[in-house]
Ligand SMILES: Cc1cc2nc3c(=O)[nH]c(=O)nc-3n(C[C@H](O)[C@H](O)[C@H](O)COP(=O)(O)OP(=O)(O)OC[C@H]3O[C@@H](n4cnc5c(N)ncnc54)[C@H](O)[C@@H]3O)c2cc1C
């Protein structure tokens with residue numbers, strides 16, 4: 291519990307809560323948020339169930355509140371988690387009002403599940419193919435939506451769905467224990483009758499017969515399928531390097547193997563100055579390793595964030611002792627000595643390669659689905675085959691905001707697509723119109739980015755990059771395509787709302 295805010299059992303004056311305001315207080319030992327919309331006052335749990343951010347620091351939008359850290363959205367009326375990354379609802383509390391007092395009483399019972407849609411036959415069996423974040427969000431949403439029939443969550447991974455972004459952050463720097471990583475407890479799957487199959491690789495989807503065949507020959511029939519096979523790390527060939535000295539970071543198993551190797555390592559090369567590569571660099575520095583970043587870029591992340599922001603992030607890493615070798619690549623290795631393409635030599639115990647991912651589309655391709663740098667889906671996330679939806683890193687969807695077809699590798703977006711795909715399998719006909727959002731963490735700086743700007747003709751920075759307090763706007767032909775913020779979480783939410791409500795291009 292936080293120790294701020296008034297005791298809401300004693301109540302507050304209505305003047306302390308103006309229209310559109312939110313306030314964090316306490317009821318017993320619980321943090322509770324009160325929010326006012328016109329004459330209505332709502333009270334819900336005050337901390338986001340995702341990573342416990344105080345919701346009062348977020349944004350009130352209609353009768354919902356958005357979390358300042360990773361933009362989860364909750365209904366003030368029901369407490370329902372309307373949008374990922376939070377998958378759990380928050381509790382509502384009873385509010386009592388008199389002329390001069392707003393008092394919060396007891397916690398209310400959880401709202402009933404949504405009723406099935408009249409006239410829409412529910413599939414008798416659903417297979418969610420892919421146990422990453424899109425897959426688990428789809429499975430959770432199916433049960434939250436009241437789907438009661440057979441549900442299988444199939445994963446080639448050996449671990450139950452986990453917090454993948456944390457692999458390069460708190461888990462790698464040693465602050466997050468293994469126990470933080472699973473997104474659901476083993477009991478959750480049992481309690482919600484989700485047949486979680488791990489180490490289970492699908493090899494064929496027969497969309498005509500509606501069957502998934504596993505590598506071991508087992509056949510899973512389905513009425514509805516969510517394809518969420520994500521992406522695979524691109525491999526980096528380094529002539530002469532022993533395989534165990536070149537590591538990747540996509541799975542929990544990768545992360546554990548890397549952490550085990552770090553106990554005896556003193557120097558690491560990070561190949562690639564991508565978001566993941568630089569997060570790895572920060573985590574390894576925190577563990578005390580010497581870190582060399584080797585990348586072909588002239589400025590890290592300039593393609594996504596622009597050179598000014600890229601140079602700022604590079605400076606941040608340099609200030610923490612990271613050495614950059616830019617405009618070059620690793621050409622060869624001999625023992626612990628790595629030769630770069632420009633002739634430099636770097637001695638290191640291992641290489642962590644963060645050189646991008648490829649959407650895992652092989653199954654979809656073999657099944658005859660439309661694939662073009664990702665599985666093509668319509669605005670409802672349905673693929674070219676009836677009853678087959680796709681979500682997450684592998685899906686390429688028509689984005690109504692940019693007017694472009696997009697495929698991105700963002701955690702929150704993957705989950706939101708999983709949720710929409712699930713609801714549409716149940717006949718809800720929900721268009722996927724979320725504005726893409728991601729965040730990236732480097733030391734004590736977190737950058738948040740909403741929208742999508744592949745290219746831009748104007749970039750403006752309001753505030754101070756050097757002080758880590760600014761808003762960066764990416765525009766094309768006078769239209770804002772994306773907004774990144776550093777140290778301004780609320781403004782990032784405001785930018786998200788503005789992008790959502792901008793007329794489609
Ligand atoms: C280290 C790291 C850090 C990241 N940090 C951030 C961040 O800070 N912010 C952000 O927005 N995003 C971040 N991302 C990206 C984010 O994690 C991804 O966008 C997200 O995980 C994609 O989810 P997904 O479900 O589509 O795919 P995945 O999470 O990749 O899941 C795919 C699943 O499909 C399974 N699968 C694949 N093929 C088969 C098959 N044939 N049969 C059965 N199962 C199969 C896999 O085993 C896996 O379980 C990060 C990614 C990584 C790797």
Ligand code: FES
Pocket residue numbers: 338339340341342343357358359360361362375376
């Ligand atoms: S802490 Fe609220 S969305 Fe992550």
